[in-house]
Amino acid sequence: MKDTIRAIFFDLDGTLLGQKDAFLPNYFQGLAACVAHIMPPDEFINHLLQASNVMMANDGRATNKELFSAAFYPLAGHSRQELEPLFIEFYADGYPKLQKYTGYKPEARRVVQQAFDLGYDVVIATNPLFPATAIEQRLEWAGIADFPYRLVTTYENSRACKPNLLYYEQTLESIGHRAEACLMIGDEDGDMVAARLGCATFFVSGPAMELDSTTPEPTYRGTLADLEALLKSDALSPPKGWE
Numbered sequence: 001m002k003d004t005i006r007a008i009f010f011d012l013d014g015t016l017l018g019q020k021d022a023f024l025p026n027y028f029q030g031l032a033a034c035v036a037h038i039m040p041p042d043e044f045i046n047h048l049l050q051a052s053n054v055m056m057a058n059d060g061r062a063t064n065k066e067l068f069s070a071a072f073y074p075l076a077g078h079s080r081q082e083l084e085p086l087f088i089e090f091y092a093d094g095y096p097k098l099q100k101y102t103g104y105k106p107e108a109r110r111v112v113q114q115a116f117d118l119g120y121d122v123v124i125a126t127n128p129l130f131p132a133t134a135i136e137q138r139l140e141w142a143g144i145a146d147f148p149y150r151l152v153t154t155y156e157n158s159r160a161c162k163p164n165l166l167y168y169e170q171t172l173e174s175i176g177h178r179a180e181a182c183l184m185i186g187d188e189d190g191d192m193v194a195a196r197l198g199c200a201t202f203f204v205s206g207p208a209m210e211l212d213s214t215t216p217e218p219t220y221r222g223t224l225a226d227l228e229a230l231l232k233s234d235a236l237s238p239p240k241g242w243e
Helices: 023-033 041-056 064-076 080-101 106-117 132-142 165-175 189-197 224-232
Strands: 007-010 017-019 102-104 121-124 182-186 200-204 220-222
Touching (some): 064 080, 080 102, 080 132, 106 121, 121 165, 189 200
Parallel strands (some): 007 182, 182 200, 200 220
Antiparallel strands (some): 017 102
């Protein structure tokens, strides 16, 4: 590990921003409501989930947005030109109301600030299932939107999703680091599988967070406060001035 870590990948939801169980149901309901005059909500959500499954199986052939669009609009029976303006309006007016279903973590800003202060390349490696506007808003809710990240993965700029290792390969290629030079921090199996490529991993543990038995054992486990302590130590050989 010593003298190798150059980049830190942070998962967002559940890691740097708390997310309540009610978030996704209310997200689906809000999105469905914006097109309810065109199609029944249950029908819309069914098409949305089908297209999302196609996107999650992306093998790199197109961006996640392109693959989702190619699947969703034919299922919905309405053109992108007809529906996309309604979605844009939802993300501007309806999506911000979902903040109440998330939880602010004051330690998140401290640990991200620390990673920058120590000279790491910092990536928001959130599962790129959502448009950039949704992810940018969640970064705002987490209090960490103002940092100069090396990369924030979104469905516009990504061609794979977690837990597909292709997602990590593409992200590593985008920032020019090998897997062994990166530490992936997250709270789910889809984050910890980065170890299969050679990344170091930090599992942000919680009362209801357990890893599958097939998931590689994390390099580190603990809270964000424990991560702060790890970064302050010399265990990762902070790269300040390494270039």
